[in-house]
Amino acid sequence: MKTEKTRLMIVDDDVGLTLLMKMNLELDGNFEIEVENHSPSATETAHRFQPDLIVLDYKMPEMNGGEVLACLEADPDLQAVPVIMVSASLSPDGFDRDGIPLWEGHPVLPKPVDLSQLTSTAETILAREKFDHQKIAV
Numbered sequence: 001m002k003t004e005k006t007r008l009m010i011v012d013d014d015v016g017l018t019l020l021m022k023m024n025l026e027l028d029g030n031f032e033i034e035v036e037n038h039s040p041s042a043t044e045t046a047h048r049f050q051p052d053l054i055v056l057d058y059k060m061p062e063m064n065g066g067e068v069l070a071c072l073e074a075d076p077d078l079q080a081v082p083v084i085m086v087s088a089s090l091s092p093d094g095f096d097r098d099g100i101p102l103w104e105g106h107p108v109l110p111k112p113v114d115l116s117q118l119t120s121t122a123e124t125i126l127a128r129e130k131f132d133h134q135k136i137a138v
Contacts, residue, residue, distance in 0.1 A: 005032040006126060009049055011042045011068060012057035012086070017113075021055075024115050039063040043071045046078050053122055057111070058087035069106070082125050084118070086111050098124050 008031045012018050015037050022033040034049040036042050039060045046054065054072065058065035065085055072078045085103050088111040092101030100107045100121055107121055 006030055006122070007032050007034070007050060007052045008055065008122065009034045009036065009042075009046055009051035009053070010055045011036045011039060011045075011060075011065070012055075013037055013039065013060040014057070021113065021115065021118075025119070028119065039065075039068050042068045043075060043078065046072065046081065047075075051081055053126060054081055054083045055113075055118065055122075056083050056085055058085055058090050066104075082129060083107075084109060084121060084125070086113050086118075088112075098128070100124065 008025065010018050010021055010033060018035045018037060022035055025031045025033055034045060034051065036045040040063050042056075042063075056065045056068060060068075065087070069083060069085070072081065072083065083106050085106050085108040087103075087108060090103045090108050092103055092108055094102045096102055096107070102108060107125060109117060109121060
C-alpha cells in the first residue's frame with residue numbers, strides 16, 4: 001500500500017544547505033520537498049506547492065523569517081500550515097506539550113539542522129495536527 005508523501009517546503013537563502021536537506025529528506029521516502037531560496041517569493045511558492053509543513057530559516061536577506069512568517073500567518077490559505085523555524089540565533093522562549101522548543105509559538109530548531117531531529121519534529125507536529133483535526137471533526 002502506497003502512502004501519500006508529506007509535502008515539505010524549505011525556505012532558506014543558503015542554496016547548498018537546502019540542496020543537502022532536500023536530498024537527504026527525499027532519501028527518507030516520506031517527503032516531497034520544494035525549496036525556495038528567495039524569501040520574498042515564499043508565499044507565492046507556498047500557494048503553488050500547497051505544503052503540509054514549512055521549514056523556515058530566520059536570518060535571510062531581503063525578508064527575514066519573522067517577516068515571511070507574518071505574511072504566511074496573514075494569508076487565509078496558508079495560516080494553518082505549521083511552520084518550523086530554524087536559526088543559529090533564535091533562542092527558544094518556551095516548550096510545547098511534547099517538549100519541542102518554541103519561538104513565538106512555533107517550533108524552533110538550531111542550525112546547523114540535525115536532519116533526524118527535523119524529521120522527528122516534523123512527524124510529531126503533523127501527527128498532532130492530524131489528531132487535533134480529527135478531534136474537531138468528531
